Amino acid sequence: MPVMCKNPLMMKITEIxxxxxxxxxxxxxxxxxxxxxxxxxxxxxxxxLAVAEYEAQFGPLTSYGNVELGCGEWKWVCGPWPWQxx
Amino acid sequence: xxxxxxxxxxxxNITTTNPKLAMVIMSQLGGPDGEKAAAGRYLSQRYGxxxxxxxxxxxxxxxxxxxxxxxxxxxxxxxxxxxxxxQIEGTPFANYYVDHTLGIYPQAASGMPFxxxxxxxxxxxLTDLHEDLAADGTIL
Numbered sequence: 001m002p003v004m005c006k007n008p009l010m011m012k013i014t015e016i017x018x019x020x021x022x023x024x025x026x027x028x029x030x031x032x033x034x035x036x037x038x039x040x041x042x043x044x045x046x047x048x049l050a051v052a053e054y055e056a057q058f059g060p061l062t063s064y065g066n067v068e069l070g071c072g073e074w075k076w077v078c079g080p081w082p083w084q085x086x
Numbered sequence: 087x088x089x090x091x092x093x094x095x096x097x098x099n100i101t102t103t104n105p106k107l108a109m110v111i112m113s114q115l116g117g118p119d120g121e122k123a124a125a126g127r128y129l130s131q132r133y134g135x136x137x138x139x140x141x142x143x144x145x146x147x148x149x150x151x152x153x154x155x156x157x158x159x160x161x162x163x164x165x166x167x168x169x170x171x172x173q174i175e176g177t178p179f180a181n182y183y184v185d186h187t188l189g190i191y192p193q194a195a196s197g198m199p200f201x202x203x204x205x206x207x208x209x210x211x212l213t214d215l216h217e218d219l220a221a222d223g224t225i226l
Contacts, residue, residue: 004096014094
């Protein structure tokens with residue numbers, strides 16, 4: 001498979017998140033599964049690091065945090081929206 | 087409450103427009119087995135689900151279906167972006183263009199607009215889960 005995201009950091013976030021999306025559904029009905037919980041926690045830490053690095057360089061992924069109001073600019077609407085990935 | 091992440095669940099990078107293909111793919115957004123129907127189905131049915139684990143599952147699946155809506159809409163958008171009326175004339179996308187130009191509107195490939203009659207919510211967990219299997223089970 002070719003690399004699908006132009007941005008390697010976004011590719012990393014996408015891959016980690018996709019795994020977490022599947023794990024979440026498993027955990028909903030297997031909330032006591034120690035192995036799945038440990039896997040989810042591990043991915044959560046990796047994701048937090050990747051998201052922090054991405055947001056520092058390219059702007060916020062969510063509008064709750066990291067919108068950099070301090071610099072006098074509402075960064076949420078800067079840069080392309082996800083469907084404009086071209 | 088939902089919170090939005092400024093990214094697609096899976097990347098969509100289409101470089102070549104294709105209005106004929108867009109006309110087919112849009113059914114996965116607003117058609118009878120589309121993502122909008124799936125999101126509406128799971129997020130409506132969860133209120134009748136007495137088991138916390140399954141109510142959570144319906145919430146999380148319904149949420150993911152909304153992310154699928156966004157991906158399909160992105161595909162249709164990128165397949166048709168910047169097309170002129172001349173480029174669309176004579177393609178199956180022409181009738182859609184009459185009503186929506188290059189806007190994204192949830193409808194089936196047949197032209198049928200999205201309707202909540204595509205799904206059910208009966209307040210009975212087993213009935214609803216059977217409906218989920220019929221609707222989504224074959225295309226998992």
